[in-house]
Amino acid sequence: MLRFALHRLIHALSLALGVVLVLFLVFESGLTGDPAQREAGRHSSARTLGEIRLRLGLFESFEATALRLRVEGSAARYFLEAVDGPALRLSAADDSEISRVELAGLDLAALHNSLAQLELPQGRSLWTELRADPNLPAAGLASALHGARLAVDHRRTADLGWAQERPAWRRFLHQSAALLRFDFGSDQSGQAIAPQLWQRGKRSLALALPAFVLGTVLAVAAALFALSRRGWTDRSLAWLSSLMISVSALATILFLRALLAGKLGWFPVAGWEPPHANYLMLPILTWVAIAFWPEYRLYRALLGQQAGGGYLTAARARGVGEARLMRRHLLPNAWVALITQATLALPFLALGSILLERVFAIPGLGSMVAEAALNSDQALLRAVAFLLALVYLAAQWLGDLLCGLADPRYREARA
Amino acid sequence: MILSLALLLAAAPPHEAALQEPQGRAAISGHDADSRSATKGQEAGGRNARFALASEPTSFDPLAAETTANQVIQRQVYEGLVEYDYLARPYRVTPLLAESWSVAEDGRRWRFELRPDALFHDPQQPPLWPGGSRPVLAQDVLESWLRMADARLPATGYWAMQGLIEGLDEFHRQTAGTLAEAEAAMTNALEHGLPGLRVLGPRRLEVRLTRPDRDFLLRLASAYFAVYPAETVARGINNQPVGSGPFLLAEWIPRSQAVFRAVPGWRGQTGPGGRALPQLDEVRFTTILENSTRTLMFRRGEIDRLPPLQDAFHDLIDGRQPSAELREQGVSLQILAPAGLTMIAFNMDDPQVGSIPGDLAGNRRRRLLRQAIARAYPFARWHRIIRNDAWAEAATTFIPPGFSESVGMPSSPYRTPDLDEARRLLAAAGWPGGAGAPRLQYELSGTDPVSQASGEIFAEGMRAIGLEVDLVPNTFAALQAKAARGEAQIFARGWTMDWADPANLLELFYGPNRAPGINRCNYDNPVYDRLLEALPSASAPRRRALVHVMLGLLNEELPAIPIDHRRGYMLVQPWLRDMEVHPFDPFACKYYRIER
Amino acid sequence: MKRQPRGWILLLGVWLVLAVACQLGWLAADWRSQHDGAEFLAPSAANPLGTDHLGRDLLAQTLQGSRIAFLVGSLAAGAAVLIGAALGLAAAWYRGPVDALCNWLSGAVAAIPGMLLVVVVAALLGHGLLPLCTAFAVVSWVGVYRLVRAEARRLVDQDYVLAARACGAPPLRLMLRHLMPALRPMLLAQFSLAFVAAIKAEAVLSFLGVGLAEQPSWGRMIADAWALGDLEQGRWWRLAAASGALALLALPVYRLADRAHEQTPTA
16 A cells, blocks of 8 residues: 555656646747746836846846946957947957947847947957857847847847846756745745735635535535436436536626626625625625536536446335435445545635636635736746646545555556 | 826726725624724724725835835825825925925925934834834935835836936946945945935935926825835835834735725824824725726725726716716715826837838828828727716827916827828828828737727728728737837827826936836937926926927827826715825825715 | 437537638628717617627627637637547557656646636737637647547457557558547547537636637627626626527537437446
């Protein structure tokens, strides 16, 4: 058993690494654009971009200089500065001028051209010196140089910066290490992320847990009811359930809110104040109204499979009543399947419902995710995704252990 | 100035408020007991105010005082040397932390005396100081302002003091140098002050300006000049603010909620009617992003005030008063004079619509194109769809009426819609009937229907003269980033003045302020810049003349099309008393009263 | 119960025809045209579903919405089924390290809450049809993969496949000739469920502000109705039109899936 537990733990950990990899690919593969630029938001001076890149771990180091930019060539060190003209001036370490080029324009392409014209001693160009990629995209503020990134704000010459870019594999290591240490850093507004996750997660659970339990109990009860009646009841419930899941959750939420909070005034419209239960009732009710039908279908199918088992037929043949059949025979046997289903759903509850939290202004993880998505706050999104994935894996592991404990065959199948 | 940065189309004043209905309160069992214990024995019912914010407050760091939401929450805790006189119109400032001040004949040297009874209050346990408070000293003012000017920190409000105080820009440059230089500059400044910023005594401060500036005190009343103790910075000023204001931060959920309680035994200030301030025990700000939710909350009495917006304006407002239904409930309406500008901004760096140095012929064509666009813009339709035919005043030029500079100001000829004239201008530009004209890129300012509608209205208007428009979807943040990078071509932009001076709007076209600064049109005209620089020290009549010349330049060049000046409509619940909406201090909660 | 599901298939067919007609510009091509002074009109003979805040006809928008729905649904579900089936077949066929790798990848993706991942990818990629479909496919291939892999493993061990394999037929041909026919009903069911799920996801994402912009999608209509307080103002028609259309498209799919399920002997 211990071996099994250990084996499953290693499996879970390997999946956790997979999660880190998936998140890295999603956020930083370049498929989704430049992460720093995406996040820069309101202030995108070169300095800010550089600092964001430093915070996101894209840069090893970033040094903002007011006017001068230090260029580490292969042989010597130079200084590049923007001077009136406008022009770029390249000087040696002792401030003697090596080269000067007028800036033809203020767009990035012109800047690139000017940079290319700057000449170093022995006729080498700065570009060659830096072994730059000649096919640089002209978009964005930062131009990728080979092994280094030059962050140039062409609008304000006072905001030049010099940075050392971190190679992708080191970025990945850096990020994985940070995530696995639960070092989530801070969000766009400079707030530490970790305490927010905990605080907000609690509120999401306060919404999700009662809603989930209530919804599940109702759905299982309805499924049992349908099974015991069969025939007409079962069919009309099946029909009704497919009708109800066809209705968009949005419409249900809006309708219930307009009716129960707006028209009838039974519940507060939105907000979060003590006593919080007042502000949770309508969201919970709405949750149950939405989640009941898909869950009913799920449990009806699940229990239906169990009901197909021979022991039920045998019991029925013995003349056991339907209600007793459900209670004494079906339910105990379906228990394991139900619990497994529930365990796996639990981690997702920490997110609450993004929609419901957003609509009812409950300050949980879900509303935070909705806002972070609008603002492209990647650090926040990544932290939430990683944490919930971990919780999911942990729940899965525990579920594995429970099943393994109960059933040796399970252990063999999974080992 | 960056009060409500950019596009306030949807979220008109991005602040709004809410209160709770008495019945609603009683229906909540046990709530009365709760609020009693929470407010330490105040009378039952609670003198609690509830407001909704339409955008997210993120931080209590005054360096992040750029957004309206941050300013609102920060102003509850921090104080500056002066504040706006709550009731006086026209707007003027009164003493706050400064008890008195004097200004030398040259108009440049100012001496401030701080009040001896002002204390910083720390609500945290354990507090920073024994007893949880300590006096506010002149050194704190110095340190707070220096921090804003420290180039190593991401300050969003440095522009408000840039070029204003002697030696401050030099200090800013020094802190932008190497780490050692920056530290040396900071140490030196903390110890000896700057040439224009000196501590003369524990409570005496001298400020020397680079020029006489009639806006100086108005600037001081803005949130950027807040005073706070340096001790709180190290502890984490983002979340644990310590200020001298009448409220303490009691609960704080970043981005979602901020709850303030009155400071027990605050130094005392006498408000209107001789009442001791503050009059509220608790103020609760909750972020509610959707207009329709806020409207519903106001109707249900869950929030205390509401700027009615597109979603329900005609339901809530009947002419210049609340609807009959709201009047019956005792709801009142306040209408504010316009103090801002909404415009359709052009990026002047853009090769399709802007002005490229050296390309004289092309620039002429593109200016004609901008003029044609302005002539074709369906202002009436905008006014109906976006402003409900009510809550804004058509702009004739770039500053609102009602200021001394506005008297006799030149209006832009292109602001009057005229399709034939638009077609003629377009033909003169070389694109008769729009043939061969570039496709215009209109950047949407959000994903909400109002932002999208503004794009649709623009596109429909341009189609009428044969111009094709691509509407580019953005979130609000994405458009701001684009505009800051100078990559947006045409976009709607709203600007609320930071202080009671229309020149604040003219700074939006000042060359050195180009993107990522506040000049997102990237308008660059040396003549205009020189005129603006001459403004602060000009005499009143000369000042007006200068402003009119500048407006003349803008009217003809059209780096933006002036659309309208929003008028703030504010619905107020009957139990919220003494609430006068102030455009430059939108939530002066210490003056508010709750009476049920 | 024994009734043939012709009605549902017919309904789906009608939707498809409408969507294609919109795509070809034969129908509702003028959905963008604004009518000054005709804002927020209730349903009438001229505008059977009323008008929106810009005075645009809601019937035209609803019809256009079916085009968007089919685009989003088929692209997203198609991509999800394609990825899931390809990896599932590969895993079942090659076993060993390929199987382990695919399992590992799918396990990692499945561990991240799906709704969260969709929102994240859609937000990072920006507005538009392709980002939306990518986001959905990235998340929902996993379910398809698991089912295909399990079923394909069972099939691969069947005699006829083993025999074909022993004859040295190329794997790709074997998979397509022998496995695909057996998998087809399941893939079809998965496709149709993913199709509806993608359409619903579009609505949610548009509502959250990271979905489609400037497209007459049903999600946009619902989001607009919400933001402009339609229900509170008693203007029920926009919400009703969009969610009604969505339900009328989803219902046949669910009913057909149910029937298929009932007829499968394993169920």
